[in-house]
Amino acid sequence: MSIATLLRSPPLRFRQPSALPGFGLTFGFSVTYLSLIVLIPLTVLVVRASGLGLDGLWQTATSPRVAAALKLSFGVSFAAAALNAVFGLLVAWVLTRYAFPGRRLLDAIVDLPFALPTAVAGIALTAIYAPNGWIGALLVPFGISVAYTPLGIFVALVFIGLPFAVRTVQPVLADLDREIEEASATLGASRAQTVVRVILPSLLPAVLTGFALAFGRAVGEYGSVIFIAGNMPFVSEIAPLLIVIQLEEFNYTGATAIATIMLAISFASLLAINLIQAWSRRRFGHV
Numbered sequence: 001m002s003i004a005t006l007l008r009s010p011p012l013r014f015r016q017p018s019a020l021p022g023f024g025l026t027f028g029f030s031v032t033y034l035s036l037i038v039l040i041p042l043t044v045l046v047v048r049a050s051g052l053g054l055d056g057l058w059q060t061a062t063s064p065r066v067a068a069a070l071k072l073s074f075g076v077s078f079a080a081a082a083l084n085a086v087f088g089l090l091v092a093w094v095l096t097r098y099a100f101p102g103r104r105l106l107d108a109i110v111d112l113p114f115a116l117p118t119a120v121a122g123i124a125l126t127a128i129y130a131p132n133g134w135i136g137a138l139l140v141p142f143g144i145s146v147a148y149t150p151l152g153i154f155v156a157l158v159f160i161g162l163p164f165a166v167r168t169v170q171p172v173l174a175d176l177d178r179e180i181e182e183a184s185a186t187l188g189a190s191r192a193q194t195v196v197r198v199i200l201p202s203l204l205p206a207v208l209t210g211f212a213l214a215f216g217r218a219v220g221e222y223g224s225v226i227f228i229a230g231n232m233p234f235v236s237e238i239a240p241l242l243i244v245i246q247l248e249e250f251n252y253t254g255a256t257a258i259a260t261i262m263l264a265i266s267f268a269s270l271l272a273i274n275l276i277q278a279w280s281r282r283r284f285g286h287v
Contacts, residue, residue, distance in 0.1 A: 042263065049260035051253060060257040065233055066242065070258075073239040074265060076150060077218035080157035081165075085211040088165025089203065095166075096173045110167070113160045118223025125156055126228045148230030153238065156224045161214030168210035169203060176202060201283075208277040212270055219266055 049057065060066055095107050113121065129136045129146035136146055146152045176199070184194040222240040229236040239262055246255035 045256055045263065046260055048253070049256040052257055057257055057261065060254065061261045065237075066239075066258060066261075068234045069237050069239040069242045070261065070265070072150060072153070072237070073219060073262075074269070076153050077157055077215055077221075078269075080154055080161055080218050081211050081215035083158055084161045084165040084214045085207050088162055088210055088214075089169050089207055091162070092166045092170040092173055096170055110163055113163050118160065118221070119227070121159060122156060122224035122227030125152070125159065125224065129155060129228065147228050148232070148236060150229075150236055152228040152230070153225050153236060156228050157218040157221060160221055160224055161218050164213035164217060165207075165210035168213065169206045172203060172206040201280075204280045205277050208273060208280060212273040212277070215273070216266065216270060219262065 052060065061070070091110065095103060095110075126133075126147050128134050129139075129152060131137065131140050131145070131147070133147070139146060144151075146155060180198055180202075181194055184198045185191075189197070220240060222238075222244070225238055226241055229238060229241075231237050231241055239258060243255045243258050243262075246252075246258065
């Protein structure tokens, strides 16, 4: 962008014009509320961990046990969120575009991971996928172990993250104008071309939002994972569990250091996802 273009651009305004009054009051309340609930606690966490210095934080992050836990937590969370983004779109499509007996019941079942206590979910998943469980027993002859392995963590994170992927895409899909699809078919596009070139670009921002929410939820998940993971260091030990272990050993500095590292990685990951989402909105338009 040239200097002349910048000079011709209208000045940035802190307050956007609106016919509704009360901007100053609502803005101040929002900033105060977010500061008390989010910013101040996170700032205290970072300040507490800063006592170690950058060298101390780096040594903590690169220690073999912490590095293995962080790699497992973020790697499995990313994989689970990616799978939920794909199948969440499929579930939302079925619930939105088709009418069939039991559709409302299936729609309500999607929200069960929201209401179910995470510990109950972990116990249920462990009972099902254990070597003597309903599904686990069927997988044992094939040499597949789910419970007490990273695969069990993946299953738990898929379970708790699916509603985020479905509920973010479903309303956008319901509001999608079907006349656009009919126009695409009228112009000679096949069904596959209509899905790939017309429908999916419009749903991409919502899919990315669902992915980000599922990823953020999975990274911090604890209750449903500790039962099915087995919690073996360097194998199935997640970073949130390592923080709890540090707290039980009264190593508060180490716990805050690991938490700060998780916070930094999570913020960087979500920021990258939001930038991609903003680009997709500019590229394909807002629906």
